[in-house]
Amino acid sequence: xxxxxxxxxxxxxxxxxxxxxxxxxxxxxxxxxxxxxxxxxxxxxxxxxxxxxxxxxxxxxxxxxxxxxxxxxxxxxxxxxxxxxxxxxxxxxxxxxxxxxxxxxxxxxxxxxxxxxxxxxxxxxxxxxxxxxxxxxxxxxxxxxxxxxxxxxxxxxxxxxxxxxxxxxxxxxxxxxxxxxxxxxxxxxxxxxxxxxxxxxxxxxxxxxxxxxxxxxxxxxxxxxxxxxxxxxxxxxxxxxxxxxxxx
Numbered sequence: 001x002x003x004x005x006x007x008x009x010x011x012x013x014x015x016x017x018x019x020x021x022x023x024x025x026x027x028x029x030x031x032x033x034x035x036x037x038x039x040x041x042x043x044x045x046x047x048x049x050x051x052x053x054x055x056x057x058x059x060x061x062x063x064x065x066x067x068x069x070x071x072x073x074x075x076x077x078x079x080x081x082x083x084x085x086x087x088x089x090x091x092x093x094x095x096x097x098x099x100x101x102x103x104x105x106x107x108x109x110x111x112x113x114x115x116x117x118x119x120x121x122x123x124x125x126x127x128x129x130x131x132x133x134x135x136x137x138x139x140x141x142x143x144x145x146x147x148x149x150x151x152x153x154x155x156x157x158x159x160x161x162x163x164x165x166x167x168x169x170x171x172x173x174x175x176x177x178x179x180x181x182x183x184x185x186x187x188x189x190x191x192x193x194x195x196x197x198x199x200x201x202x203x204x205x206x207x208x209x210x211x212x213x214x215x216x217x218x219x220x221x222x223x224x225x226x227x228x229x230x231x232x233x234x235x236x237x238x239x240x241x242x243x244x245x246x247x248x
Contacts, residue, residue: 016066017044017049017064019117019120020049020064020120021042021049021051023117023120023121023124024051024062024124025039027121027124027125027127027128028053028060028062028124028128030128030132031053031060031128031131031132031139032053034132035055035058035139035140036055036056037053037054037055037058037060037139038053038054038055039051039052039053040052040053040054046066047065047066047067047068048063048064048065048066049063049064050062050063050064051063054077054084055139055141056077056141057076057077057140057141058074058075058076058077058138058139058140058141059073059074059075059076059077059086059089060072060073060074060075060131060139061073061075061089062124062127064120067115068115069109070108070120070123070124070127071091071092071093071108072091072092072127072131073089073090073091073092074089074090074092074095074135074138075087075088075089075090076088076143076146088146088150088246090146090149090150090153091153092127092130092131092135093105093108094149094152094153095134095135095138095145095149096130096134097152098145098148098149098152099134100130100133100134103130107126108123108126108127150242150245150246153245154245157170157245157248158217167214167217167218168213168214168217168218169210169213169214169217169218169244170248171210171214173218174214175219178219178220179219181215181221181225181226181229184211184214184215184219184221185208185211185215185229185230187207188206188207188208188211189205189206189207189208190205191205192205208230208240209240209243209244210244212226212230212237212240212241212244213240213241213244216237216241223237223238223241
């Protein structure tokens with residue numbers, strides 16, 4: 001083995017993410033140059049490593065989960081008086097699904113793959129190529145596609161919740177047959193005295209928002225039916241549904 005190869009091997013043995021870090025730096029360099037990104041941090045929490053980039057408007061997170069996943073997330077930066085924070089982020093594959101439906105997203109999933117350095121490098125190059133081809137607006141600060149990403153992300157989360165937990169909201173089913181709205185919202189504002197004693201006003205025990213979500217998605221009550229029952233506007237009910245999706 002050459003001296004260079006020996007140094008690389010020692011480096012990988014001391015840092016299992018060394019190849020990933022260098023490959024991300026090399027592969028995303030054109031995007032860094034063309035869209036004024038800077039690397040702002042590397043976060044390691046085994047078995048994952050995330051490399052974060054930002055420009056003035058957009059965050060890009062490149063994640064490697066050890067021998068399992070390579071993923072890219074896009075986020076809109078939010079500025080306060082003291083700092084810049086990343087808002088809601090979305091898997092770049094959702095954007096590809098909307099704009100490049102001919103691309104099979106499963107080619108980015110690594111189950112039963114040989115997680116060689118070559119395979120990781122190939123995945124990163126695909127991501128860099130498709131980012132350049134399909135996400136120039138987001139990388140440049142145009143987030144008009146984000147509402148569509150939110151809807152698609154919420155759709156997939158509901159499907160997974162239904163599969164794993166039996167409800168679209170992710171909690172255990174409370175009824176074996178379709179309940180009335182009176183039954184759905186019964187006790188939604190009840191306060192547990194023990195929790196109140198422990199957490200006071202810091203813990204919001206009002207379950208109304210989740211019950212709205214449950215009524216609409218699990219029990220197929222319309223927005224107008226829920227609005228009439230709660231004596232609220234349809235816009236208010238729609239906002240509660242959107243807020244729940246954004247929160248989770």
